[in-house]
Amino acid sequence: MIKQISAALCSLVLILSLTDTTTAQDSDFRMYVTTSGTLELDQGWLTAMTNVGTRIDIPVPMYIIDHPRGLIVFDTGMSVDVVPDNGAEYWGPVSQAFTPTMTRDQGIDEQLQRIGKSVSDVQFVIHSHFHLDHAGNISMFPNATHVVQKAELKNAWWPEQFQRAAYVLDDYKNTRNFNFMEITGDLDLFGDGSIEIIDTKGHTQGHQSLIVRLPNTGTVILAADAAYMPENLQGTIPGIVWNVEAAMDAIERMKMIRDRENGEIWLGHSMEQFQTRRLLPEYYD
Numbered sequence: 001m002i003k004q005i006s007a008a009l010c011s012l013v014l015i016l017s018l019t020d021t022t023t024a025q026d027s028d029f030r031m032y033v034t035t036s037g038t039l040e041l042d043q044g045w046l047t048a049m050t051n052v053g054t055r056i057d058i059p060v061p062m063y064i065i066d067h068p069r070g071l072i073v074f075d076t077g078m079s080v081d082v083v084p085d086n087g088a089e090y091w092g093p094v095s096q097a098f099t100p101t102m103t104r105d106q107g108i109d110e111q112l113q114r115i116g117k118s119v120s121d122v123q124f125v126i127h128s129h130f131h132l133d134h135a136g137n138i139s140m141f142p143n144a145t146h147v148v149q150k151a152e153l154k155n156a157w158w159p160e161q162f163q164r165a166a167y168v169l170d171d172y173k174n175t176r177n178f179n180f181m182e183i184t185g186d187l188d189l190f191g192d193g194s195i196e197i198i199d200t201k202g203h204t205q206g207h208q209s210l211i212v213r214l215p216n217t218g219t220v221i222l223a224a225d226a227a228y229m230p231e232n233l234q235g236t237i238p239g240i241v242w243n244v245e246a247a248m249d250a251i252e253r254m255k256m257i258r259d260r261e262n263g264e265i266w267l268g269h270s271m272e273q274f275q276t277r278r279l280l281p282e283y284y285d
Contacts, residue, residue: 029194031212031220032064032280034111036077037102039133039269045097045239046228046269058269060100060133062108063222064115064280065212069190070123073108073144074210074222079136079171080107091132094165098133108137115281119144124189126197128224128268129207130156131166138172146175147189147197150182152206163204163242183208200226200254202247203238209254211263217284219263226250228269 037060044052065072079090083104087095104110109119119140127135127148135156138146159167189195196211203225210222225238232238232251241247258265267273278284 028066028068029215030066030283030285031214031217032066032111032115032283033277034062034064034106034108034280035274036060036062036106036108036133036136037100039078040099040101041097047231048237048239050231050236056271057101058228058271059274060102061266061268061274062111063210063212064112064117065195066115066117066283067190067195071117071121072124072126072195073112073122073141074126075128075134075224076108076125076137076140077106078102078133079168080104080109081170082136090170091168094132097165100133107140109140111280126189126208126210127152128209128222128226129204130172131204131225132168132171134224136168136171138178139174142175142178145179145181147181147183147187149199149201149206149208150184151201152204152208153180153182155205160242166240198253198257200224200250202226202241202243202245202250204242207250209250211257213261214284219258219261220284221254221258221263221265223254223265223268225268226254227265227267229267230270230273232267233265 038057039060040055040057043054043056060077062077063074078100081090082100083102087100112118122141122144125141125144125146129152156167185199187197194213197208198211200209201207207226209224209226212220227233228238237244238247254265
């Protein structure tokens with residue numbers, strides 16, 4: 001009888017200790033939202049056949065996720081090399097269609113410093129894709145593990161002719177010896193559902209979005225360029241796509257996950273939505 005009571009007490013202590021550990025981990029799991037500046041462009045690039053000819057400013061979001069299993073950056077934004085002349089030299093003629101406005105302190109390295117971190121602290125960089133406004137500062141992270149769809153890597157190094165303008169080879173030409181985790185399809189990064197990469201090809205051959213399941217905020221789907229604007233969720237085709245059918249399937253997939261988990265889709269370039277976000281150093285947990 002005494003042995004049974006003792007065993008029960010040990011089990012209770014173990015359960016309580018596990019509960020305490022989970023609580024500590026939850027308190028250390030947070031997501032920061034920031035931006036590498038803005039892009040001025042024709043809205044028609046984002047909402048096909050809608051508001052074509054209207055120039056708008058859009059945010060270029062980046063996300064820093066402080067997870068108990070490692071520090072994560074989702075997208076590194078526009079290269080700091082666009083700062084001096086709004087991309088005229090570094091991006092060349094494409095800067096006339098997509099005109100960046102960025103200050104040096106908006107670089108991902110300095111944004112990390114604002115929360116007491118450095119680029120060397122980052123364990124994983126997850127890339128939605130390699131376009132010029134998403135992977136511009138990949139070279140700042142030589143020691144991280146870079147998680148990207150294999151199809152995206154192939155396309156970035158040798159893009160289809162009609163897709164070439166949005167890829168800037170100088171962004172990643174020196175990364176061939178980086179540690180790339182080349183994936184095909186979905187990936188539960190830590191095996192616990194907290195950080196899940198989902199295949200949302202359509203915008204590019206290897207586009208991926210990120211699901212972050214936060215303890216208090218709940219499910220957040222970081223769409224990146226799988227959905228730029230609210231109109232895309234309502235059936236308007238995104239303006240820049242590799243494959244229209246795949247792009248619309250990706251949007252429907254994100255909406256299904258959002259509805260199933262009572263979550264939110266955070267759009268890739270909606271200024272209206274972005275202005276409602278708590279920005280770094282504030283965070284979501």
